[in-house]
Amino acid sequence: MTSDQGTARLWIKGRAVSDGRTVEDAAVAFEGDRISFAGPAAEFERTADFGTYARVDAPADAVLLPGLVDLHCHGAFGGDFPGSDTDAVAGAVDFLHRAGTTTLLASIVAAPYDEMLAAAERLAGFAEDGLIAGIHAEGPFLSPARCGAQLAAELAEPDPDFVDELVGAARGQLRTMTYAPELEGSDALVEQLASHGVVPSIGHTDADAAQTAASLRLAAEELASAGFDGYTERPIVTHLFNAMPGLHHRSPGPVAACLEAASEGRAVLELIGDGTHLSPDTVRMVFSLVGAESVALVTDSMQATGLPDGSYSLGGARVDVQSGVARLASGGVLAGGTSTLLDVVRTTVASGVPWEDAVTSATAVPAAVLGLADEVGSLHLGFRADVVVVDADCRLLAVYRQGRLLSQPGTDPTPV
Structure with a gap:
């Protein structure tokens, strides 16, 4: 990732766990520091601006969590x-x-x-x-x-x-x-x-x-x-x-x-x-x-x-x-x-x-x-782009905070 990725459009595919439920084949997309889509991947891929997002290369068993x-x-x-x-x-x-x-x-x-x-x-x-x-x-x-x-x-x-x-x-x-x-x-x-x-x-x-x-x-x-x-x-x-x-x-x-x-x-x-x-x-x-x-x-x-x-x-x-x-x-x-x-x-x-x-x-x-129910704690449209990527055993792969990738040596997903 480049240092100016805070303005990038990125999306990640994986099993999303948020708001008390699991979406097995999900996409989470963010533009800058905000989530611009969270839901079924097939639905995101049908959106008009899908092609303007760079996909993050995450493992097939990746699980996406809110920060x-x-x-x-x-x-x-x-x-x-x-x-x-x-x-x-x-x-x-x-x-x-x-x-x-x-x-x-x-x-x-x-x-x-x-x-x-x-x-x-x-x-x-x-x-x-x-x-x-x-x-x-x-x-x-x-x-x-x-x-x-x-x-x-x-x-x-x-x-x-x-x-x-x-x-x-x-x-x-x-x-x-x-x-x-x-x-x-x-x-x-x-x-x-x-x-x-x-x-x-x-x-x-x-x-x-x-x-x-x-x-x-x-x-x-x-x-x-x-x-x-x-x-x-x-x-x-x-x-x-x-x-x-x-x-x-x-x-x-x-x-x-x-x-x-x-x-x-x-x-x-x-x-x-x-x-x-x-x-x-x-x-x-x-x-x-x-x-x-x-x-x-x-x-x-x-x-x-x-x-x-x-x-x-x-x-x-x-x-x-x-x-x-x-x-x-x-x-x-x-x-x-x-x-x-x-x-x-x-x-x-x-x-x-x-x-x-x-x-x-x-x-x-x-x-x-903390009174932040409309800001963090969920993979939801408009929320802060805080996303934790883990594997099926809940082991850390990557962290995005406000849309920026925080370095995890040896495990950083990179855009395709």
């Missing part, structure tokens, strides 16, 4: 979103784009307030440049009893003044915030977040089922009152099961309340379906219970993603990675993931979840949570 959308990732390829400088952050974002995650939130963690504000300011520039879709603050208003890999010393009860400072530092790019609903002041926090256009996300919590259910109801009411609509009217649950009490038949805890809300279309559940954070059986069960439209597959990826085992950072914490599993150097607690979102989709499909459902939960659902 993937990750609501929860802390970095990759040596870049740590909470703490790295702009060059390292840029490298992480570039790696994730090339790995198929064409839209993402950059997640920060609980830290001294000045460090969180500095991270928000740094990341806001990437959002303003269109390289990320915004910022996710995972903390600091989390339960010390369920801090996971977060530093307990940096956790706090909801602080309205700091929230205003963080929103200001993010220059309107703060999209979601994780909080524990049992903390004093959490109801006021939910109202404040919604008023700022930030979606509340329950997580790192020791709440019981009643507290969780009440907070989910309040969050939905506040989002609706603030003018959110559709999927964005639904609160999120940060990595369901992880950093919260387990489901017990006499003490159902937050998991039961979250599953019930999601099954009724009142919450979106993040699942880290990487085969490490959750059993494949658990992932398949959740899809079966609540449906793909209430699940957002996420990575919780950190600095080591795309790199070998070794010693890395997650915010202010030191993390050791062995056999691809990231754990705190002190205590051995899981400390984020090292999979890409395409890895998560592949693992989810291998667990028995249909391709259509796994792809929906990695594209359309998170796109809608």
Whole structure:
């Protein structure tokens, strides 16, 4: 591909998986940064301007997916979103784009307030440049009893003044915030977040089922009152099961309340379906219970993603990675993931979840949570030309972002 391909007319043929369905013999065409056709290949070949498009040479078993959308990732390829400088952050974002995650939130963690504000300011520039879709603050208003890999010393009860400072530092790019609903002041926090256009996300919590259910109801009411609509009217649950009490038949805890809300279309559940954070059986069960439209597959990826085992950072914490599993150097607690979102989709499909459902939960659902349901997350006329080309085993072949081919050494499709 030439460097000015952003203005090219290209089309790709393959099996397309998007919008909860599969088209076996499909064509996706784009002109510049927009999709100009998505549907049966025979229909595209009958169009008047078919001959003006250059066909991309893809394998016969190619599968075409919308660009993937990750609501929860802390970095990759040596870049740590909470703490790295702009060059390292840029490298992480570039790696994730090339790995198929064409839209993402950059997640920060609980830290001294000045460090969180500095991270928000740094990341806001990437959002303003269109390289990320915004910022996710995972903390600091989390339960010390369920801090996971977060530093307990940096956790706090909801602080309205700091929230205003963080929103200001993010220059309107703060999209979601994780909080524990049992903390004093959490109801006021939910109202404040919604008023700022930030979606509340329950997580790192020791709440019981009643507290969780009440907070989910309040969050939905506040989002609706603030003018959110559709999927964005639904609160999120940060990595369901992880950093919260387990489901017990006499003490159902937050998991039961979250599953019930999601099954009724009142919450979106993040699942880290990487085969490490959750059993494949658990992932398949959740899809079966609540449906793909209430699940957002996420990575919780950190600095080591795309790199070998070794010693890395997650915010202010030191993390050791062995056999691809990231754990705190002190205590051995899981400390984020090292999979890409395409890895998560592949693992989810291998667990028995249909391709259509796994792809929906990695594209359309998170796109809608971000208010981007008319822009990304689907192979649809007029949408941004974000296309991930994989083989029948969900292995990456090529990525197009805004109509531009991102280099995949040794596997780049080329126009005929």
